[in-house]
Structures are given as C-alpha cells and as structure tokens.
Amino acid sequence: AQTVTQSQPEMSVQEAETVTLSCxxxxxxxxxxxxxxxxxxxxxxxxxxxxxxYKQQNATENRFSVNFQKAAKSFSLKISDSxxxxxxxxxxxxxxxxxxxxxxxxxxxxxx
Amino acid sequence: xxxxxxxxxxxxxxxKQPVAxxxxxxxxxxxxxxxxxxxxxxxxxxIRYENEEAVDDSQLPKxxxxxxxxxxxxxxxxxxxxxxxxxxxxxxxxxxxAGGTGELFFGEGSRLTVL
Numbered sequence: 001a002q003t004v005t006q007s008q009p010e011m012s013v014q015e016a017e018t019v020t021l022s023c024x025x026x027x028x029x030x031x032x033x034x035x036x037x038x039x040x041x042x043x044x045x046x047x048x049x050x051x052x053x054y055k056q057q058n059a060t061e062n063r064f065s066v067n068f069q070k071a072a073k074s075f076s077l078k079i080s081d082s083x084x085x086x087x088x089x090x091x092x093x094x095x096x097x098x099x100x101x102x103x104x105x106x107x108x109x110x111x112x
Numbered sequence: 113x114x115x116x117x118x119x120x121x122x123x124x125x126x127x128k129q130p131v132a133x134x135x136x137x138x139x140x141x142x143x144x145x146x147x148x149x150x151x152x153x154x155x156x157x158x159i160r161y162e163n164e165e166a167v168d169d170s171q172l173p174k175x176x177x178x179x180x181x182x183x184x185x186x187x188x189x190x191x192x193x194x195x196x197x198x199x200x201x202x203x204x205x206x207x208x209x210a211g212g213t214g215e216l217f218f219g220e221g222s223r224l225t226v227l
Contacts, residue, residue: 004154033214044115045155045203045218052213091154095214098143098207099168102154 002027004092006103013082014111020067021077021106023092032096034068036077039105040088048090051075084110114138118204118219126227130192133222137186137206144181145216146189147203155203161187194226 003026013019025034036048051059051068059066063083067076079086087110092103117136125131137144142163147155158177160168163184172179176195181187191198201223205216 009152035215037216037218044220045216047215050213050215093216095216098160098162098214100145100157100214100216102156104154105152107152 002029002032002094002096002099002101004094004101004103006092006106008106009104010107010109012109012111013079013086015082015084017082018078018080019082019108021079021090021092021108023075023077023103025073025075025092025094027073027094027096029096032094034066034075035093035095036064036066036075037091037093037102038086038088039091045091049077079108082110084112086110116204116206116217116219118202118222120222121220122223122225124225124227125194127196128193130190131194131224132188132190133202133204133224135187135189135204135219137204138217141206141208141217142184143207144187145203145205145207146179146187147205149201149203149221151200158189158202191224194224196226199224199226 005024032053034051037045038048039045049061049064063080065078089105091105144161146158149155159172161181179189201221203221204219
C-alpha cells in the first residue's frame with residue numbers, strides 16, 4: 001500500500017513572496033512518479049509539476065520547484081514570486097503502475 | 113484536444129433515489145479512474161479501468177455502486193440507492209497506461225447532493 005501525508009491543512013503567503021508546501025509519502029516500490037496538482041475553487045484539478053523517482057535532479061516548472069528527498073520520502077513544493085492566481089488547494093500524489101494515491105491537500109491563500 | 117468531459121456537473125436527489133454519472137476520457141487514454149472527493153479532502157479511488165477491464169475496484173461499495181466502461185471508452189458510475197453520506201464530488205480522470213508518465217487528467221467533477 002502507498003500513502004501520502006500533507007501535514008499543512010492551510011498555508012498563506014504574501015503576494016510576490018515564496019512558500020513551501022510539505023508532503024511525505026510511503027511506498028514499498030522503487031519505481032514511481034510524484035506529482036503536485038492544483039485545484040482552484042470549483043474548478044478542475046490540473047498538474048503543477050512532476051518528478052520521476054529515478055531522477056535525482058529536482059523538477060522545476062517556471063516559478064514552481066520541488067525538493068525531492070527519496071531516502072526521506074519527502075516531496076515538498078516551493079512556489080516563488082507567489083501570485084493571486086496561485087490561490088487553490090494543492091494535492092501531493094504518488095503513482096505506481098497506474099495506481100495513484102493523493103494526500104488530503106493544503107489550502108493556499110495568497111494575500112495581496 | 114478535448115479534455116475529460118463529465119456530466120452532469122450538479123445533481124440533487126432525494127435519498128434512496130438512483131443517480132448516474134457519465135465520463136468521456138481524453139481520446140487515446142486507456143486508463144480511466146473514478147474518484148470520490150469529500151469537501152476539504154483528497155480524491156479517493158473508487159475504481160480504475162484499463163481499457164474495458166476493471167483492474168482495481170477494491171474501494172467501490174458494491175452493494176450500491178456500480179460502474180461500466182463499455183468498449184473501453186466512456187464510462188458510467190451509478191449509485192442505487194443513494195444515501196445521505198454519498199453527497200460528494202465524483203471525479204473522473206484518465207491517463208495513458210503505457211508510454212505515459214502517470215499524469216492524471218481530470219474532468220470538472222459531478223457534485224452530488226443527497227437530501
């Protein structure tokens with residue numbers, strides 16, 4: 001079985017500042033993918049960033065980057081230069097052989 | 113390219129009534145998922161299809177929930193009879209099984225309210 005834990009139910013950040021969302025996971029598999037998804041209020045969930053477990057280099061997508069610590073089973077998301085449009089619920093997820101498991105999410109508020 | 117399409121977006125029914133949700137995945141995606149999402153929580157898997165085969169339905173409450181994916185394309189999730197605790201958002205997602213990165217593409221969800 002695989003599990004995902006997001007220990008921060010809510011986070012807030014000032015516009016233009018940086019925020020880090022935490023995620024830890026557990027799996028017995030060595031080959032898997034990790035994801036951060038964003039779900040704006042009443043809108044569909046979309047991919048923010050993806051990390052292959054076999055890659056040591058941390059993934060980066062514009063203002064979004066991850067800190068992937070495989071041994072510690074930690075996968076945090078850093079959002080730089082936060083924008084009002086970043087306000088949403090963020091879900092950490094692990095996928096192995098087609099099976100995807102999600103955390104309970106972190107609600108991010110961006111203050112102008 | 114069209115995304116994952118779900119209908120209806122909203123449904124309000126009385127308890128003990130039946131309800132059905134429909135999902136059309138992205139063309140070419142052979143894996144289809146139905147998730148249940150309660151308010152303020154993450155999605156929980158109900159059933160996963162690879163083509164027309166249900167490969168993981170261990171979390172589907174089979175006494176009242178059923179699903180089908182005829183011809184390995186679109187899918188229907190049914191609840192009969194609905195209970196108050198079934199009020200939630202039902203999410204459909206699709207992905208590529210082989211050659212994909214495991215990314216899930218989600219529909220907008222079907223929000224069910226049971227009165």
